[in-house]
Amino acid sequence: MKKEYVIGVDLGGTKILTALSDLEGNILKRSRVLVGDVKDKDTVVTKIKETIEQVIEETEVDLEQVAGIGLGCPGPLDIEEGLIHHTPNLNLDDVNIKDELSDLNTPIFLENDANAAALGEQWFGSGKGAENMIYITVSTGIGGGVIINGDIYHGTSDGAGEIGHMTLDPNSVVKCGCGNFGCWEALASGTALSRLGQEALKAEEDTMIDDLVDEISEVDGAVVAKAAAKEDEVALELMNTIAERLGTGLASLINIFNPSRIVFGGGVSNSWSLLEDKVWETIEARAMDSLAEKVEIIPAELGSDVGVVGAIAAALAHIKK
Numbered sequence: 001m002k003k004e005y006v007i008g009v010d011l012g013g014t015k016i017l018t019a020l021s022d023l024e025g026n027i028l029k030r031s032r033v034l035v036g037d038v039k040d041k042d043t044v045v046t047k048i049k050e051t052i053e054q055v056i057e058e059t060e061v062d063l064e065q066v067a068g069i070g071l072g073c074p075g076p077l078d079i080e081e082g083l084i085h086h087t088p089n090l091n092l093d094d095v096n097i098k099d100e101l102s103d104l105n106t107p108i109f110l111e112n113d114a115n116a117a118a119l120g121e122q123w124f125g126s127g128k129g130a131e132n133m134i135y136i137t138v139s140t141g142i143g144g145g146v147i148i149n150g151d152i153y154h155g156t157s158d159g160a161g162e163i164g165h166m167t168l169d170p171n172s173v174v175k176c177g178c179g180n181f182g183c184w185e186a187l188a189s190g191t192a193l194s195r196l197g198q199e200a201l202k203a204e205e206d207t208m209i210d211d212l213v214d215e216i217s218e219v220d221g222a223v224v225a226k227a228a229a230k231e232d233e234v235a236l237e238l239m240n241t242i243a244e245r246l247g248t249g250l251a252s253l254i255n256i257f258n259p260s261r262i263v264f265g266g267g268v269s270n271s272w273s274l275l276e277d278k279v280w281e282t283i284e285a286r287a288m289d290s291l292a293e294k295v296e297i298i299p300a301e302l303g304s305d306v307g308v309v310g311a312i313a314a315a316l317a318h319i320k321k
């Protein structure tokens, strides 16, 4: 039977998004299931199979027509083996997902979710045509993926691309989820913006952020951005601080990888117009001129689809090789 389709599975901590696409990446059918409260290997594997069966049955495609299944999953992973070492949100520890899904008789292509997202943007989103590209997603943390000569850069043990955990400030007392202090993600993410906003209120600064919430704990990045959009001075200053930190990290990435494009996604990217000037000012001050002038930064295109489209791209990348 002719292999005319691929399936992408985006394995998230709360839901599994699955889609069937043709070999051009056109999505024909989607499925979405919540993982639920019971999170263990058997439940997760059963739910993955359910979503795959759903998109197959509803399109009347035969599984034999599917050339491969791309599975985007939080790391750390061993891609070749199909091994998921550890995912705290799903309680998967040392699960060989290729073995678990072997009864589907279809090749499984495991990929780190952030790297898959990078590939998704490069194939089908804002990264189209960029052979050397960095994808960053800035929301509660900072994740990303590095594309070199059109391929994901995986590193020695499939761990490359943890850009959020480069140390931005060695003297920082802000502890990161990874255990280090002063990581880029700890200082420049939406969570960092939220923390700066909360600190401003605790210091009783004169800002409209105060009017937008009932409790200090309700100040998140979006609230600060909202006040900044209304030209609140304090909020604008906080956005500038985040923009400078983002620009500092980006300048390092530009110096190391010499990309032609940086694709910027995640919730914080919705405020790009408020960040852009300071980000560029910082890059121009810190990155090498000859490299900075070759790069463009553009917002991501795929939005909440990026995970599942990335998983499709991961499958296509293997099949078309």
Ligand SMILES: [Zn+2]
Residues within 6 Å of the ligand: 164, 165, 166, 176, 177, 178, 179, 180, 183, 185, 186
């Ligand atoms: Zn970290």
